Amino acid sequence: MPSRLSQPGQGILGTFSLFYLLLTQCCSVSHGKAVIRRPKIISPKDNAAIAAQGSGCTITCVARSSWPDFHIVYWLADNNFIEDKFPDGRVWEEPERQSAGQTTEKSLVFSSVEEKDFSVRFCCVVQDPSGADIRNISLQRGPQVLTSPPERSHQETPQPSSSDTRT
Numbered sequence: 261m262p263s264r265l266s267q268p269g270q271g272i273l274g275t276f277s278l279f280y281l282l283l284t285q286c287c288s289v290s291h292g293k294a295v296i297r298r299p300k301i302i303s304p305k306d307n308a309a310i311a312a313q314g315s316g317c318t319i320t321c322v323a324r325s326s327w328p329d330f331h332i333v334y335w336l337a338d339n340n341f342i343e344d345k346f347p348d349g350r351v352w353e354e355p356e357r358q359s360a361g362q363t364t365e366k367s368l369v370f371s372s373v374e375e376k377d378f379s380v381r382f383c384c385v386v387q388d389p390s391g392a393d394i395r396n397i398s399l400q401r402g403p404q405v406l407t408s409p410p411e412r413s414h415q416e417t418p419q420p421s422s423s424d425t426r427t
Contacts, residue, residue, distance in 0.1 A: 298391040299325040301384055302363065307395070310402040311377070317370040319397060321384035324363050331388035332356075333366040337380050342368065345380070373399065 303322040311317040325331035335353050337345040342353050354367040368382065382397045 296390045297324075297326045299323060299327075299331060299386040299388045299393050301386055301393045301395040304384075304395065304397060308398050308400045311370070311373045311399045312402040313373050313375055313378075315373060317373050317399070318367050319382070319384075320365055320367045321386075321395065322359070322363055322365050323384070323386035323393065324361070325386060325388045326362060326390065327388040328358070328362060331364065331386060333364050333384065333386045335366065335368045336383040336385060339381075339383075350374075351377075 301321060301323045304319065309317070309319045321333060321335070323331075323333045333356055335342050337351070342351060346352070350372060351368065351370050354369060357365045359365055364386070366384065368384075370377065378399050378401060380399070382399070384395045384397065386393050
């Protein structure tokens with residue numbers, strides 16, 4: 261006896277397949293032509309982001325989808341969800357932001373970049389009913405940033421006045 265999942269149109273798999281088929285066939289027709297564009301990651305263009313150890317960092321993924329209500333943009337770290345890879349909350353995703361046109365932004369935020377982050381493979385993923393696009397991003401070391409400004413002496417340094425002349 262065949263299982264329920266193997267019968268067309270029944271079970272979870274069948275329901276999802278039917279939903280997908282309806283979305284791609286019914287909702288993608290515009291002016292008599294099929295307008296099915298796969299989602300695309302527009303930015304970052306490079307596969308690297310510059311970050312300085314000990315400083316904060318934000319990487320923004322900009323993706324285009326023809327499906328404004330049926331798409332998702334998210335980040336992965338070594339093929340894990342961000343909240344699973346960084347349970348301490350040091351790295352997190354900001355909520356999606358809709359931009360002009362058919363683009364969505366999703367930022368990955370580091371409160372402080374650590375040495376181990378330079379060996380992690382980060383991925384921005386966009387998915388919609390017409391497919392998916394993935395951009396792998398690695399952190400590259402940038403110039404070291406001072407965590408606090410150098411202390412100034414408490415004595416005021418005299419400033420030359422505009423009437424001072426030099427010979």
